[in-house]
Amino acid sequence: MALKPLIQSSLRQDYRITHPYHRLRLWLEGLRSKDKIVIYQMSKVGSTTIWKSLESLNLDIPIYHVHTLRHEQISRAIERDKANFPKLRFMYPETIHSEYLRSQLDQKNIMHPWSVITLVRDPVAKILSSFFQNLEREFLLGLDYRKKIKVEGDTKVLPEVIERFYQEKVDNSRRKHPFEWFNFELKDNLDFDIFAAPSIAGSNYYIYNTKLARILLLKLESLNDSYQSAFQEFLGLQNANLVQANVGLQKRYKSLYKSFLRNVDLPVDYLDEIYQTELVRHFYSESEIEQFYQRWTRS
Known part of the structure; x- marks a missing residue:
């Protein structure tokens, strides 16, 4: 048997081989390049599109994609991947990337500032997508709403899904604002307080220079209009193309997702708790926020 198929087969069969293999692979990759492009952002803000777009350019720079660099979150993700491995037969790349980059921070092994790309998105759209x-x-x-949809149809299942959304996201007193991510992650791990920096309300992107990283902040809503100029200024790339990836409307529940977006009518007091904060106003103008309100209310 050829070596490559044998390795690939082993990686799908045994977590005790898969995890060390990927750790070694990233360590060797890091030795070959001082530069790093780190796509570091909260989930469901279009980061996979950025990741796949940069990978398609075949740059001679390692590219990492992570949602967290917090010790406890990484440990939890590793345990989750280990527990689910017998069913899924893979580890999420974000978990391996987070573990590797966290080790770089712990060892204070950042000789050259990272090139960090982060994104924001209408926080309610982000919550729905998550x-x-x-x-x-x-x-x-193994938990599949599609079986119920096949028997009862979207219109019967939709109220159940909307009720679940309200329980988990609207009526849940323990929920945190999505943009707290910047305090838990960028501030705590890269020593950068984005809310102490200039507001980008009314702008499409901004570049910050810090001790540990150069940071490009993008808005998902204006990504199509801004990415080429942003990539050129930040990475020196010209004529880069976006590769759309991980789009919610392309997934297994796309029909249910479309129905949900058409029918959900969120309470104004809930929207106020999300939008009437300095966390949001730091990134979005009054006119942008008003458009968000109009999207999620039917009255």
Whole structure:
């Protein structure tokens, strides 16, 4: 048997081989290049599109994609991947990337500032997209709404899904604002307080220079208009193209997702709690926020 198929087969069969293999692979990759492009952002803000777009350019720079660099979150993700490995037969790349980059921070092994790309998105759209991503993950683990949809149809299942969304996201007193991510992650791990920096309300992107990283902040809503000029200024890339990836409307629940977006009518007091904060006003202008309100209310 050829070596490559043998390795690939082993990686799908045994977590005790898969995990060390990927750790070694990233360590060797890091030795070959001082530069790093780190796509570091909260989930469901279009980061996979950025990741796949940069990978398609075949740059001679390692590219990492992570949602967290917090010790406890990484440990939890590793345990989750280990527990789910017998069913899924893979580890999420974000978990391996987070573990490797966290070790670089712990060892104070950053000789050259990272090139960090982070994104923001309408926080309610982000919350909705994260909710449906969880449904996708449940599907992989054997919990499938599609069986019920096939028997009862979207219109019967939709109220159940909307009720679940309200319980988990609207009426949940323990929920945190999505943009707290910048304090838990960028501030705590890269020593950069984005809310102490200039507001980008009314702008499409901004570049910050810090001790540990150069940071490019993009808005998902204006990404199509800004990415080429942003990539050229930040990375020196010209005529880069976006490769659309991980789009919610292309997934298993796309029909249910579309119905949800058409029918959900969120309470104004809930929207106020999300939008009437300095966390949001730091990134979005009054006119942008008003458009968000109009999207999620029917009255």
